[in-house]
Amino acid sequence: MDEKDLKRPNPFLNFLKRFVRHKAAMIASCIFILEVLTIIFLPVFCELDAVTSDFSAFAQAPSAAHILGTDEIGRDILARLIYGGRISLVVGICSTLMSVAIGVPLGICAGYFQGKAGNVIMRIADMFTAFPSLVLTLVLVAVLEPSVGTVIFATGIMGWIRHCRLLYGTVMTTRSQEYVEAAVAMGASNWTIMRKYILPNSISPLWVSLSFGLSSAIIHESTLSFLGAGIQAPQSSWGNIIYAAQKLDVLTNKVWMWLPACIVLLVTVVSINMIGEGIRDALDPKMRI
Amino acid sequence: MRKKLVSRLLFSLVIMLALTFLVFALSSLIKGNVVDTMLGGEEAGTISEEAYNALLHQYGLDQPVPIRYWNWLVDVLHGDLGTSVAQNRSVASLLSQRIGPTLLLSGTSLLISIIISLPLGIMSAYKPYSIWDNFASGVAFISSSMPGFMVCLFAIYVFSVKLGIFPTYGMYYSNQPQTIGNLLIHLALPALVSGLTMTGGLIKQTRSAVLEVMNEEYIKTARSKGLAEFKVVVRHGFRNALIPIITQISLSLPYLVGGSVVIEQIFSWPGMGSLIISSIYARDYDPVLGCCMVICAVVLLGNILVDFVYLLVDPRLSKER
8 A cells, every 4th residue: 555545635625626516506606706806896997986976867777877877866876786795795704704703612612511501502592593583683783873883793693593503513413422532531621622623523514504604694784774774875785775676666667776786686695505505515425416 | 291391481481581681771772762753853952951851751761771671571560561652552552453464474474385395395305306306495595595575576576566466565455445355465475475485494494304204214114015105205204204394383483473574564564573673763662672572472482382292293202301
C-alpha cells in the first residue's frame, strides 16, 4: 500500500465535488452569485439614483429614461430595486449570522448539559414557538423604531430557535459517542470537549439550516417591510417596494411597480433554497448524485 | 399521568405569564402612548401639561411597568381584559367578535393543506423518485419558497383583477345579505392561499415519515399475507407514521388561533391578525395583549391535547414511563 491510499480524504473537497455535480444547485449558485455581483457593482458603473424624484415622470411605465419605470413619486424603480437588494441581502445575512450566534451555543449547551440547563433553554425555545413570531417582531420593531439595525435585530432574535433545536438534536447523539467518553476519561474540561469534539462533529447539518435560515430571514424582512413596519422610505428594500401593491390601483394598473421586485425576491429565495437542497444532498452520504 | 398533566399545566401557566409580561414590557417601552394617538400628532402641543398628565393617570399610564402589569393581571383574573382606547370598546368584546372569522379562515386553510399534502406525501413516499414524488416535492418547494404576501398578490391579481371570480377583501359584500354563499366566495381565495403556504412542510414531513415506516418489517408481513396494497399503505404505513405528521400539524396551532397577520391584512379579513396589526399601529396595546394571551393559552392547551392524541394514535407510548 503506498502512502496515497493512507491519506485521509479531505471531507470538504469531497463535499465540494458532490455539490458541483448537483445541477439544480449549481445553476442556483450561479444565478445567486450573478445577482449579488449586480447588486454590489451596478451602482459603481452606472449612475443610479434611488432617492430623488423625477418630477417629469410620476408613476410612469417603463421607458428609455427609466428602464423599469418610476414609482408614484417619480423614483426610478430599477435603482430602488438595486439599492433595496443591498438592504434586503444585508438584513438577511446579518440577521442569520445573529441567529446562528445565539442558537448554536445555546443548542450545544442544551444538548451537552441536558438536565436543568438544557430543559430551560429548550423550554424558552418552546415559548417562542407558542406564538406567531411575526406579532412579536412587529411589537419589537415598533418599540425600537423601524430602521435597518432594528429589523436585523428583530429578525435575528426570532431565527435562533431553528438552529438551536437542530444543534440540540445532533449534539445529543454526538455526546454519546465513544470519543467524547474518551475525552471525559482523559479529564478534558467541558469547554474543551464542546469546542474540540462536539462542535466539529455536530456542525454539518447547520450548513443546510443556514441557507434555509437565510432565505426565511429575507422573506421575514420583506414581509415586515411589506406591512409597512420594516425598512422605511426613502430607504428601499424589496418588501417596501412591493408595499405599493397594497393599493388596488397600483396592483391592477401599474404592474411595473411591484412585479419586478416580486420576481427578484422570488428568484433570490428560490435560488438560496435550491443551494440549501444541494448542500443537503451533498452532505448526505446515502444520496447518489 | 395526573402528575404529569399538572406539571404541564403549571409550566404552561409560567410560559403564559412570561410571554404576556414580555409583550407588556416591550409595549410600554414604545415612545408615544395611546394618549398621544388619541390626541393626534399635531394637537399634542395644544393640551396643557396637567390635562395630559390627568389623561395618563386616567389610563394608569403614569405608574411603573411591573405595577401596571400586576394591575392588568388582576383585572384579567377578574375577567376584564381591558379596553381598547382607540376603538372605545372592551377588549373582551373585540376578541369575541374577531376570533370567529379567524378560526373559520385558518380552520379552512388547515383543512385544505391537509387535503392537499397527505395524499401527495403518501404517494411520494410510496413511490419515491417517481413522477408523483417529483411533483410533490416541486409543490413543497414552491410552497416553502414563496413568501405568503406574494402568493396573495398574485392570487388577487389573477383571480380577482383579471378573471374577476373572487372579491378582493372583507367577509361579505356590504350591499348584500350575509348569506353562506356570500361568505364562501369571500373565504375561498384567502383560505386557498393560506392553505397553500402551509402545504410545504406538511408534504415533506409526511413523505419522510411514511418513507421510514415503509421499510419496517411489518409492512413486509402485511404484504406477504396478501393484503391489498391500499390497505398496506394506509392502514399499516400511514397510521404508524402519524406521530411526526401530527407534530407538524400542531406547529401551525399559533396561526390557527392568531390568524395569519399578512393574509388577514391583505384581504381585510376581520380576524385576530388584522386586529393585532391595526392595534400595534394605533399604539393601542390592550387588544394586542389580549390577543397574545388568548393565542398563547389556546396554543399551550392545544399542545397538551396533542400529547393525548399521541397516546390515542400510539398506545405503546402510555406504557413507557
